Amino acid sequence: MGIDQVRWGVVATGNISTSFTKDLGLLDDAVVTAVASRSLDSANAFGDTFGIEHRYDDHRRLIDSGQVDVLYIGTPHPQHYATARAALQAGIAVLCEKPVTLTARQARDLVGVARENNTLFAEAMWMRTNPVVQAMFADLEKGVIGEPMEALADFGFHKPQLPARLLDPALGGGALMDGGIYPMTFVHMALGRPDEVKAVGSLSPDGVDLNVAMAWRYDSGAVAALTCGLRSQNPWTASVSGPEGSLLLPHRFHHPEYYVRSTASGQERVDVATHGRGYHYEAAEVMRALRAGQIECPALPHAATIEILELLDETRGQIGVSYPGDDEYLGG
Ligand SMILES: NC(=O)c1ccc[n+]([C@@H]2O[C@H](COP(=O)([O-])OP(=O)(O)OC[C@H]3O[C@@H](n4cnc5c(N)ncnc54)[C@H](OP(=O)(O)O)[C@@H]3O)[C@@H](O)[C@H]2O)c1
Structure with a gap:
């Protein structure tokens, strides 16, 4: 074109x-x-x-x-x-x-x-298109930490006055859909689609999730722990580790300024030039x-979008969060 x-x-x-x-x-x-x-x-x-x-x-x-x-x-x-x-x-x-x-x-x-x-x-x-995140995943791909076996990812924050949208079931409220999708995307990028998912969450009186903890298990032996929430100031970090070391995205891991590579040769802060937000x-x-x-x-693949929404469907089902219209659009 x-x-x-x-x-x-x-x-x-x-x-x-x-x-x-x-x-x-x-x-x-x-x-x-x-x-x-x-x-x-x-x-x-x-x-x-x-x-x-x-x-x-x-x-x-x-x-x-x-x-x-x-x-x-x-x-x-x-x-x-x-x-x-x-x-x-x-x-x-x-x-x-x-x-x-x-x-x-x-x-x-x-x-x-x-x-x-x-x-x-x-x-x-x-x-997915952030240059720091891409550089970290390129390292993972190169095998600097060996076969990834564990991932930890957290997206939790608290504001005294949360935007009304986040607490309203009619607007798809809750921590999971808004923030939880980031840890899910990180772990999906690091380890792929899990073979088993377990989730617990606490809900508001209106039935939206205020915080959620998830455990993902893989037949390969890998596991991951994921959290998200609207009730606490969390570390907001993500990491993946293997037998040779770990790779960590710091606070606000979804748009970081650097990542940390820890291997047998030591711990190194890796800066990658970015601009704008x-x-x-x-x-x-x-x-x-x-x-x-x-x-x-290629960087925003349809299959990943769909798989993560399948995991969101499953997680919402386990913690009991439903939205108007779910009956029409869940399943199938
Ligand atoms: N990528 C990111 O970093 C990021 C960050 C924040 C949010 N998001 C996503 O972006 C979306 C919007 O989030 P936001 O924080 O921008 O929300 P927001 O500040 O509330 O803005 C949403 C806008 O949508 C319009 N709108 C249309 N129908 C609406 C309805 N029924 N109720 C309320 N607003 C309606 C309104 O604009 P008009 O008045 O002009 O119609 C409103 O200002 C969400 O899906 C969220 O997950 C992404």
Whole structure:
């Protein structure tokens, strides 16, 4: 595809849309041409901040506008599916926030729609495209710690005033879907899909999970411990270890500035140059795939998106967290 500048449309004007759009400004070959919000005032305010020409108070109008090559979706999780599906059906590439959907079944459906329409679809699991994370996994691949046998990953934080979205079942609330997906992705990248999953969690009176502990077991003999929560200031780190040593991503491991390699030759801090907050790396991957005519970004694979949603389905089932619409979209 001979696109000089890829035209992006942004759906929603909340926190993550703001961070993502700021980082898109770091890419010379990207331009945000349109924004859609539920309110025209918000679309206009966002458009003024980022110099975006076309503003809409309806996602569908943006999709039909003919102004964009790729849609970035930054709505709460339950709202992702319908917008992503409509865009893919219209032949517009989609980069959608994590988790792309509430259930694996919905994600499988979106991958199917992407294939039917020969249109690129990617989950915005930005950690996968972070240069530090990629360098750490390249070390793992090289065998510096030997065969990985254990992983520990934690994503827990507390704010005196949590965003209402995180506590609302109707908005896909809870620690697991919002933060737990990162430890799950890290361990999935390190050890693959587990053969057995056990989870416990404590729930709010409204039935969303406030913290969760998971244990994953592999037939190979590997095990992993994963936690996430909204109740405590956790170390927020991730590590993988084998007989020859360990590799550790420090605090806020999903967008780290360095990693730590510990082997028989000692402990070493490995710095990798990064810039911006890190959202432009996933955007660059999407643009590369788009230009190559691919419907899947190699760094953001469909199979991993679906497998992790299957693990999220399983974990939610074990800890008793359900969302409106689950009956329709779980199973199958
Ligand atoms: N990759 C990351 O680092 C990262 C970080 C945070 C969040 N996320 C993901 O991004 C998504 C949004 O999170 P956020 O923190 O940006 O949330 P947020 O600040 O609440 O923003 C969500 C936006 O979605 C729009 N929206 C559409 N339907 C809505 C509804 N029914 N209720 C509320 N808002 C609605 C609103 O924008 P309008 O008013 O313009 O319609 C709202 O501002 C989630 O899926 C989350 O998992 C990713």
